[in-house]
Amino acid sequence: MTNDDLRLAERLAAAAGAAIRPYFRAACSHETKADASPVTEADRAAEAAMRQILAVERPNDGIIGEEFGAERADARRVWVLDPIDGTRSFMTGRPSFGTLIALLEEAQPVLGLIDQPIVGERWIGAVGQATRFNGAPARVRNCPDLGQAQLATTSPYLFSDAGLNSFEAVRMGVANTIVGGDCYNYALLSIGQLDLVIEEGLKLYDFAALVPVVAGAGGVMCDWQGQPLDQHSDGRVIALGDPTLLTQIVQMIGRA
Amino acid sequence: MTNDDLRLAERLAAAAGAAIRPYFRAACSHETKADASPVTEADRAAEAAMRQILAVERPNDGIIGEEFGAERADARRVWVLDPIDGTRSFMTGRPSFGTLIALLEEAQPVLGLIDQPIVGERWIGAVGQATRFNGAPARVRNCPDLGQAQLATTSPYLFSDAGLNSFEAVRMGVANTIVGGDCYNYALLSIGQLDLVIEEGLKLYDFAALVPVVAGAGGVMCDWQGQPLDQHSDGRVIALGDPTLLTQIVQMIGRA
Numbered sequence: 001m002t003n004d005d006l007r008l009a010e011r012l013a014a015a016a017g018a019a020i021r022p023y024f025r026a027a028c029s030h031e032t033k034a035d036a037s038p039v040t041e042a043d044r045a046a047e048a049a050m051r052q053i054l055a056v057e058r059p060n061d062g063i064i065g066e067e068f069g070a071e072r073a074d075a076r077r078v079w080v081l082d083p084i085d086g087t088r089s090f091m092t093g094r095p096s097f098g099t100l101i102a103l104l105e106e107a108q109p110v111l112g113l114i115d116q117p118i119v120g121e122r123w124i125g126a127v128g129q130a131t132r133f134n135g136a137p138a139r140v141r142n143c144p145d146l147g148q149a150q151l152a153t154t155s156p157y158l159f160s161d162a163g164l165n166s167f168e169a170v171r172m173g174v175a176n177t178i179v180g181g182d183c184y185n186y187a188l189l190s191i192g193q194l195d196l197v198i199e200e201g202l203k204l205y206d207f208a209a210l211v212p213v214v215a216g217a218g219g220v221m222c223d224w225q226g227q228p229l230d231q232h233s234d235g236r237v238i239a240l241g242d243p244t245l246l247t248q249i250v251q252m253i254g255r256a
Numbered sequence: 257m258t259n260d261d262l263r264l265a266e267r268l269a270a271a272a273g274a275a276i277r278p279y280f281r282a283a284c285s286h287e288t289k290a291d292a293s294p295v296t297e298a299d300r301a302a303e304a305a306m307r308q309i310l311a312v313e314r315p316n317d318g319i320i321g322e323e324f325g326a327e328r329a330d331a332r333r334v335w336v337l338d339p340i341d342g343t344r345s346f347m348t349g350r351p352s353f354g355t356l357i358a359l360l361e362e363a364q365p366v367l368g369l370i371d372q373p374i375v376g377e378r379w380i381g382a383v384g385q386a387t388r389f390n391g392a393p394a395r396v397r398n399c400p401d402l403g404q405a406q407l408a409t410t411s412p413y414l415f416s417d418a419g420l421n422s423f424e425a426v427r428m429g430v431a432n433t434i435v436g437g438d439c440y441n442y443a444l445l446s447i448g449q450l451d452l453v454i455e456e457g458l459k460l461y462d463f464a465a466l467v468p469v470v471a472g473a474g475g476v477m478c479d480w481q482g483q484p485l486d487q488h489s490d491g492r493v494i495a496l497g498d499p500t501l502l503t504q505i506v507q508m509i510g511r512a
């Protein structure tokens with residue numbers, strides 16, 4: 001991973017945003033067929049725009065995208081693309097969805113970018129570097145007491161029954177829980193506005209970009225056993241601003 | 257209610273936004289004492305700014321505010337102020353909270369304004385007029401089939417047990433449910449991005465401003481029995497983009 005990769009990721013995000021913006025809040029009728037909904041069209045246009053740049057700039061790197069699948073997925077370097085994380089938010093006109101771009105090297109996320117193209121907010125993280133939010137350093141906040149923590153999750157309806165039990169065990173111990181948000185929750189955690197995000201059912205393209213953003217801001221992102229996230233993770237994730245709480249949270253989840 | 261009242265409401269929103277913006281994402285430590293948190297400070301500063309203008313411009317009108325209580329609440333005309341609707345969203349750095357301003361005449365909401373001062377979005381509705389979103393006409397969308405509806409609620413954790421049963425009965429019948437959002441859900445409904453919002457536990461200052469916004473865009477806002485909302489409502493509200501679904505929804509809620 002080089003600074004040139006960081007600059008390329010920003011160009012990918014800019015291209016995705018330009019492809020997405022015309023579709024945001026564009027249709028407000030139920031007439032549109034499901035397989036050609038504005039969100040699907042925006043998703044495809046944005047991923048195609050990013051793939052076009054990668055084909056020219058990084059012809060040997062692999063690509064795993066939400067819309068168009070995998071190419072050279074066994075390459076040493078693989079770009080992971082989720083043009084619109086937060087489909088429901090996009091569909092209902094909320095500017096809290098995000099474009100997610102990650103670079104894996106040997107299956108480990110080494111670069112991550114979260115872009116909100118309507119409001120104009122961008123987070124970028126890379127191994128060994130401080131995460132930046134619109135160019136300025138991003139930093140998690142301390143929260144050594146779980147009882148003071150602000151917890152977020154996109155929706156309680158996205159958990160399995162067993163997963164919901166674990167989530168509820170933690171929720172009972174925090175100060176407040178806020179729902180909704182998608183990738184934006186992890187972005188807010190990286191600037192010290194949230195302390196904890198717990199989710200289940202995430203795909204590689206949902207979480208790969210988040211890991212370097214959270215880690216580069218001083219937080220930790222891992223699975224429900226406290227293990228690092230990689231290509232083979234089961235989609236159950238914890239993001240934590242203050243790593244000192246990790247053991248306690250993993251225990252609460254395990255006992256539930 | 258006159259056009260002068262509409263212009264005054266916009267001045268109130270501008271003053272509230274100017275008071276609020278410096279506090280948004282300003283603190284990211286847990287050190288701050290609860291009674292002087294940034295959200296409380298922003299709430300108070302914004303309501304004080306609005307009251308100062310009303311004292312000069314409408315000295316005989318009543319005021320009911322979330323932060324500083326009631327003055328002349330029995331006046332024929334009463335301004336209802338909620339400087340920050342969506343306290344949790346504000347606290348966690350989400351630009352989806354809103355400033356709510358309503359004018360009641362003889363206890364009926366005749367003017368309503370929803371302002372999002374970070375992103376710069378404003379909805380204004382008034383009896384007998386088309387709702388406007390950033391100056392352009394706002395319009396709900398048709399949704400004659402509940403199975404196609406996009407439903408929103410701020411949080412399932414805000415319902416009573418009985419209320420949650422009713423909400424779940426409706427949720428099982430819709431296409432999708434999105435959580436989070438506060439007043440922003442009603443604003444999105446008025447521009448045809450959502451079809452239905454169901455909530456419980458709202459205070460007068462939480463819903464008074466929403467009623468003219470939704471009604472002026474062609475929707476309907478009422479309580480869980482389908483009755484109009486006024487100063488004495490029990491805080492259980494339905495907002496519906498397509499009024500043809502109202503009877504069905506009220507029946508589903510009643511049977512649950």
